[in-house]
Amino acid sequence: MGIFTEQPHLFINGQATAPADGFFDVINPATGAVFAQAPQASLGQLDEAVAGAQKALPAWGALSYAERGAVLLDIAAAIEARSAELAKLITLEQGKPLAVAEGEVQGTLAWIRYTAAQDLPVEVLEDSPHKRIELHRKPIGVVGSITPWNWPVMIATWHIFPALQCGNAVINKPSELTPLSTLLLAQIISDHVPAGVFSVVCGAGALGGAMSGHKGIDKIVFTGSTATGQKIMVSAAETLKKLTLELGGNDAAIVLPDANVAEIAPKIFATAFINGGQTCAAIKRLYVHQDLVAPLSQALADIAKQQIVGPGLDPSTTFGPVQNKAQYDKVKGLIDAAVAAGGEILSGAQTFTEPGYYIQPTVVVNVDDHHSVVTEEQFGPVLPVLAYTDIDDAIQRANALSVGLGASVWGSDMAIMHQVADQLEAGTVWLNNHAELAPHAPFGGWKLSGIGVEFGLDGLKANTIVQTKQISR
Numbered sequence: 366m367g368i369f370t371e372q373p374h375l376f377i378n379g380q381a382t383a384p385a386d387g388f389f390d391v392i393n394p395a396t397g398a399v400f401a402q403a404p405q406a407s408l409g410q411l412d413e414a415v416a417g418a419q420k421a422l423p424a425w426g427a428l429s430y431a432e433r434g435a436v437l438l439d440i441a442a443a444i445e446a447r448s449a450e451l452a453k454l455i456t457l458e459q460g461k462p463l464a465v466a467e468g469e470v471q472g473t474l475a476w477i478r479y480t481a482a483q484d485l486p487v488e489v490l491e492d493s494p495h496k497r498i499e500l501h502r503k504p505i506g507v508v509g510s511i512t513p514w515n516w517p518v519m520i521a522t523w524h525i526f527p528a529l530q531c532g533n534a535v536i537n538k539p540s541e542l543t544p545l546s547t548l549l550l551a552q553i554i555s556d557h558v559p560a561g562v563f564s565v566v567c568g569a570g571a572l573g574g575a576m577s578g579h580k581g582i583d584k585i586v587f588t589g590s591t592a593t594g595q596k597i598m599v600s601a602a603e604t605l606k607k608l609t610l611e612l613g614g615n616d617a618a619i620v621l622p623d624a625n626v627a628e629i630a631p632k633i634f635a636t637a638f639i640n641g642g643q644t645c646a647a648i649k650r651l652y653v654h655q656d657l658v659a660p661l662s663q664a665l666a667d668i669a670k671q672q673i674v675g676p677g678l679d680p681s682t683t684f685g686p687v688q689n690k691a692q693y694d695k696v697k698g699l700i701d702a703a704v705a706a707g708g709e710i711l712s713g714a715q716t717f718t719e720p721g722y723y724i725q726p727t728v729v730v731n732v733d734d735h736h737s738v739v740t741e742e743q744f745g746p747v748l749p750v751l752a753y754t755d756i757d758d759a760i761q762r763a764n765a766l767s768v769g770l771g772a773s774v775w776g777s778d779m780a781i782m783h784q785v786a787d788q789l790e791a792g793t794v795w796l797n798n799h800a801e802l803a804p805h806a807p808f809g810g811w812k813l814s815g816i817g818v819e820f821g822l823d824g825l826k827a828n829t830i831v832q833t834k835q836i837s838r
């Protein structure tokens with residue numbers, strides 16, 4: 366694996382940098398065994414990255430959007446040239462099948478290229494004989510990006526490139542569980558931007574906490590759990606950092622009685638079990654009209670049984686392992702608890718064959734809204750199917766939790782689907798789909814699912830600070 370056959374470096378202020386605090390282990394979820402080492406950044410190295418970022422800011426911020434966009438396009442080309450290596454690293458440390466990792470890299474390229482074409486020109490709010498008022502959007506400064514382990518390269522891309530395009534300097538901390546693919550991405554970025562504009566530091570939550578409280582960091586963009594997002598908000602309070610937080614969800618999908626089961630079953634399976642269910646905006650609670658519960662849950666179970674669960678690098682694998690042991694234990698525990706409470710698994714018996722973290726995609730029926738498999742975000746390969754008879758009841762149950770990232774409605778009558786969709790409390794509502802994201806469509810959570818949005822013009826603006834210029838004549 367190129368540079369990763371040896372102990373990899375951090376990239377700080379444009380330099381490949383040896384870690385001041387040694388190395389930590391990285392586990393391959395397909396085997397449960399350590400397969401590589403990652404460099405642990407010290408707090409001193411974080412300070413160096415921040416100082417370098419502050420030094421680099423004026424020149425980088427003074428470039429035009431088009432000039433920075435050109436740099437982003439060069440980075441995209443360089444990533445594309447190493448896409449096979451990057452995808453393989455994603456699979457090795459994250460677990461997903463190689464084809465899915467290749468899709469992640471392709472998505473990354475699409476997002477960078479979209480971002481590279483964006484601009485936030487000065488807006489003229491008034492231009493009268495006595496006065497001109499202009500709205501300028503300035504870079505915020507140093508942006509700290511803290512990323513999770515489910516889509517490591519894709520989510521780092523969502524954080525890093527809009528911030529760079531707007532003239533900020535960025536310091537990224539990947540998840541300690543999946544640092545290696547981000548280090549390769551970081552090496553490529555580092556090679557293309559002026560020293561200090563981008564750095565990567567590796568480490569666990571304590572380092573993320575240090576970033577959240579750092580006096581030299583002006584904004585934190587974070588994707589991860591609600592609990593960690595809340596801690597970040599607390600640490601960020603003293604320095605009043607700007608925050609974009611994309612946190613956990615527990616997305617509901619509502620299937621109306623006129624839905625075509627044969628048509629929707631593959632799509633519901635794909636969007637519930639995307640990335641082994643380890644996706645913020647995957648379907649995690651499926652509310653189905655009583656008349657369709659039996660055929661739809663059976664259709665989903667049939668698709669689940671067809672999956673070939675195995676190591677992501679094996680070309681026959683369609684379904685990879687859960688990324689880490691803690692998540693594996695959690696999902697297993699939720700399945701066991703559902704069964705203990707009378708839930709029925711339709712997708713077949715399974716043997717849990719550690720040391721790899723394999724769980725067969727699991728469809729559960731005969732559970733109700735109070736079971737932990739429904740109230741807790743599973744973030745793994747298990748989907749509860751819940752019956753309803755009255756649509757208002759389904760809407761109320763979909764909205765009952767304290768999170769609101771995504772939601773969806775499935776059916777045939779568009780007018781009714783819109784009526785239902787308009788009552789759902791979520792940042793994104795899909796009609797006959799779920800989990801699909803687009804670089805031009807703002808994405809963010811309501812309630813405990815987050816603050817702010819990413820993507821599109823609204824997402825881009827979150828990387829800027831407004832300065833109003835009042836010109837008297």
Ligand code: ADP
Binds near residue numbers: 568575596
């Ligand atoms: P999970 O999704 O497994 O719950 P988290 O949301 O805790 O993961 O982690 C996502 C990212 O947040 C990781 O990069 C992790 O190191 C980081 N992190 C964990 N704890 C903290 C913290 N207290 N402050 C800042 N970042 C943290």
